[in-house]
Amino acid sequence: MEPIKVMVNGLPGNMSAKAAEHILQDSSLKLIPYALTGPEIEATETQIGSEAVRLIRPDERQEMIESIKRSEGMVICVDYTHQSAVNDNAAFYCENALPFVMGTTGGDRTLLMETVQKSDTAAVIAPNMAKQIVAFQAMMEYAAGTFPDVFKGYGLDVKESHQQGKADTSGTAKAMIGYFNRLGIPFTKDQIRMERDPEVQRSEWGIPEAYLGGHGWHTYSLRSEDGTVFFQFTHNVNGRDIYAGGTVDAIHYLAKKIDRGAKARVFTMIDVLKGV
């Protein structure tokens, strides 16, 4: 079978480079050596493994994409760019009938959905590409909807650790609080215990040195009022491989959907997980 052609936009950024590396490792995918990048990028090329990737700036992108489509046929775009580029890039993909996987967060999300829904193409839009964490959140959502108040009377403790540069509280932890509230436990977002000190992360949490600069560790602990029952859920992510792995799965899913004629459709990571 012909490999699926993929263009990763946002290079030379961290997450886009990681996704590109995972794509290179998948023999059923072919990374095409072009990438849309921002107007502020001066380099004209970046290296991904042994591949030299030509960086395309906004002013030349229309001409270049037409040429790429002529030579490559269908190309799926992966977007790990910047929140300020989300809507403009989506419009560009849609105008050029390029199916895309949007891993960039921010921008006007309603407009983003509408852009796809009015287009002749389809997209996977996933602010969180970590499949297993998305699945765990879906389990919690299911429990909150199906068994409201089952943890009534329980106490909750939430702690999370991220690299020093992350100023805001974990979005995943905040979403989880919402589920725990529906499960019967009053708890507010400001009760989440945040850790951003690399010294504490290393000595008390045991986070490996190599990942002090990039990790997301979360632990939720629940104890019954009488103290006899204790639940604990932990999800610890080091680095970005989990997101790159999810990106690759999203590409495969989207390719299959396009192959079956999907148009004007937005898919989520839940759809990718379900695989239908």
Add this chain to the structure above:
Amino acid sequence: MEPIKVMVNGLPGNMSAKAAEHILQDSSLKLIPYALTGPEIEATETQIGSEAVRLIRPDERQEMIESIKRSEGMVICVDYTHQSAVNDNAAFYCENALPFVMGTTGGDRTLLMETVQKSDTAAVIAPNMAKQIVAFQAMMEYAAGTFPDVFKGYGLDVKESHQQGKADTSGTAKAMIGYFNRLGIPFTKDQIRMERDPEVQRSEWGIPEAYLGGHGWHTYSLRSEDGTVFFQFTHNVNGRDIYAGGTVDAIHYLAKKIDRGAKARVFTMIDVLKGV
């Protein structure tokens, strides 16, 4: 509102006594001072809190129950007896139109269901009354059905600790293995690490002295192939209060259902959790 009258059968056994204590603490329930017991029990009375409960042996139960029904009206039975008594007791409850909560495990479960489904009464049949653990299993069942193979490539470690007297592997752990298999992780029941040594339980697990004789601790750890992602789920139960709490919830649920005319119906703990 008139309290719901409850008769706890299986006294003076451990779990039945614990359930009876919880019933005494609930002002909307009234423990009636009678209990069906086995033919081997010589005592004619047992003490639950400040209540003296008259023990009824099989040869006198038909006569006694008719008298109790005349004086008390509707009575819900709670059964924490013995696996050898499950089917005979269920037949007795059904013949006498006594709604019941069956917490006893074992016996012929198919026959048990059929007995209720042919009767004029209804029952909650729940081999596990621990609501929160049942909810967690339902979450796992949901994930296994909705996101098959989402943990493909992950390694799994399962450890459980129970009181020294428990010879077999935890039934909950075995059920969980089935979910993890469907989530993509090959793992067999004999890979579950069982701990039954009170010394290790105290020193390594940190299980409180008071609960060495009665606890169920479980931890499931999942690690991705590349080692960058780690999930852990723990549920630790000390003593039997969680089961007694669930029994009380099941009584309330069943009373409501009977009030609305339920007949020939078997409910599960999942129904109790959903509350509908």
